[in-house]
Amino acid sequence: xxxxxxxxxxxxxxxxxxxxxxxxxxxxxxxxxxxxxxxxxxxxxxxxxxxxxxxxxxxxxxxxxxxxxxxxxxxxxxxxxxxxxxxxxxxxxxxxxxxxxxxxxxxxxxxxxxxxxxxxxxxxxxxxxxxxxxxxxxxxxxxxxxxxxxxxxxxxxxxxxxxxxxxxxxxxxxxxxxxxxxxxxxxxxxxxxxxxxxxxxxxxxxxxxxxxxxxxxxxxxxxxxxxxxxxxxxxxxxxxxxxxxxxxxxxxxxxxxxxxxxxxxxx
Numbered sequence: 001x002x003x004x005x006x007x008x009x010x011x012x013x014x015x016x017x018x019x020x021x022x023x024x025x026x027x028x029x030x031x032x033x034x035x036x037x038x039x040x041x042x043x044x045x046x047x048x049x050x051x052x053x054x055x056x057x058x059x060x061x062x063x064x065x066x067x068x069x070x071x072x073x074x075x076x077x078x079x080x081x082x083x084x085x086x087x088x089x090x091x092x093x094x095x096x097x098x099x100x101x102x103x104x105x106x107x108x109x110x111x112x113x114x115x116x117x118x119x120x121x122x123x124x125x126x127x128x129x130x131x132x133x134x135x136x137x138x139x140x141x142x143x144x145x146x147x148x149x150x151x152x153x154x155x156x157x158x159x160x161x162x163x164x165x166x167x168x169x170x171x172x173x174x175x176x177x178x179x180x181x182x183x184x185x186x187x188x189x190x191x192x193x194x195x196x197x198x199x200x201x202x203x204x205x206x207x208x209x210x211x212x213x214x215x216x217x218x219x220x221x222x223x224x225x226x227x228x229x230x231x232x233x234x235x236x237x238x239x240x241x242x243x244x245x246x247x248x249x250x251x252x253x254x255x256x257x258x259x260x261x262x263x264x265x266x267x
Contacts, residue, residue, distance in 0.1 A: 002037055002078040004110070004133050004177045010037075010210070011199040017211025019080075019201050020219065023049050023066045027216050028073025038201075039074055040213060041067045041108065043082040043143070048217040055142045058084040060098055067106030080135050081108035085143045088113050092126040099127045099134075110134065112180065114141035116167025121174040128175035136176040138164055138192075139205065140183025151227075153204075155184040168192045180213065181205040183229075204229030 010017050019038040022028040023045045031039055045066055046058040060083075067081045081102040088095040099111045110133035113123060124134050139154045148154070155161045164184065171179055178199050181189050186206025193200040193209050202209030204227065214230065217223040221232035222240070250256035259265045 001076050001109075006078075007037070007178060007199045008197075011197075017199055017201060019211060019213035021045075021213070021215045021217075022070045022074065023216070024069040025073040028070035028077070030073075031216065032074035032077045036077065037211070038213075039070060039077050039079045040112065041070050041079060041081045041106075042112075042215070043084045044215050048215060048223055054145060056085045056145075058082075060084055060087050060101065064101060064106040067102060067108050071107035078110070079108045080110045080112050081106050083111050083113045088123045088127075089119070092122060095123045096126050096130050099132050100130060103132055110177070112137055114138075114143050116164070116171050121170055124171065124174040124176050134176045135178040135180060135201075136171040136174075137180040137182065138167055138171070138184075139181050139188075142182075151183070153183050153185070155188045161185070161188055164188060165192055165195065168196055172196045172198050181209055 007017055017038065018036050019040055020031045020036045021042045021044060022031045022039045023041060028039060041063060043055040043058040043063065045062065046052040046055045049066070050058070050062070052058070063081055063084055067079065071079060083098060083102070087098040102108045102111050111127065112135040113120065114137040116136065116138050124136060127134050140148070140151060145151060155164045165188065168179060176198060178201060179192070179196065180201045180203065181192060183204045186208065189200070189202055189205035190208035199210040201211040201213050203213045215223065218230045219233050221235040221237050226232070247256065
């Protein structure tokens with residue numbers, strides 16, 4: 001299994017890191033079979049699995065439940081579990097306890113949290129002090145959509161560009177071993193990746209990050225939305241309903257089950 005040192009070496013050697021989300025046994029199994037470097041059990045499960053309009057309703061129990069399932073499918077892949085909204089905002093004691101639960105109960109190897117302001121840096125330091133690896137997340141941070149005014153590209157203005165760059169530097173100092181960069185200009189993704197020594201993983205952050213992450217359902221063409229940064233590598237949103245419709249038609253026409261699908265069919 002990969003570990004935090006593996007990813008540091010991959011950045012140093014110029015080898016791109018691949019991260020894909022997974023939320024259950026089959027997706028974990030398929031992602032591991034594809035030899036992906038890292039699985040992220042993201043709070044995006046709120047939208048693509050649970051049908052919420054955003055990630056804010058996802059609970060710690062949700063993440064633990066889905067991390068366990070993904071781990072059963074991916075027993076030899078490094079798994080990062082998202083810390084959901086309000087699981088690291090109230091106190092450092094609660095932050096450490098919640099992070100530990102994702103490791104001990106969920107089976108994750110590391111946790112991820114969003115933001116780079118001082119309280120987030122304190123949270124990173126507290127979790128790292130518990131010997132739990134931390135992935136940070138800057139740019140378009142979905143848990144902050146109400147404060148950001150929606151899903152908007154971050155870092156386009158000069159002041160915001162500089163702030164995100166400084167946050168990246170502080171996050172490295174706080175002890176995070178990896179940084180996800182979402183929804184930012186390519187130039188900012190490039191500067192951050194060249195400035196800090198920890199690996200960067202981009203999602204809508206351009207070509208120059210140390211790796212890329214996409215949501216499982218986006219890769220397979222199963223999600224309702226298609227942001228600019230998403231490439232569909234399959235169209236299961238068409239294949240799945242067509243297959244089920246075919247089954248329904250066969251049943252209604254008496255074509256299923258035929259002899260080959262029946263135990264001891266009547267002759």
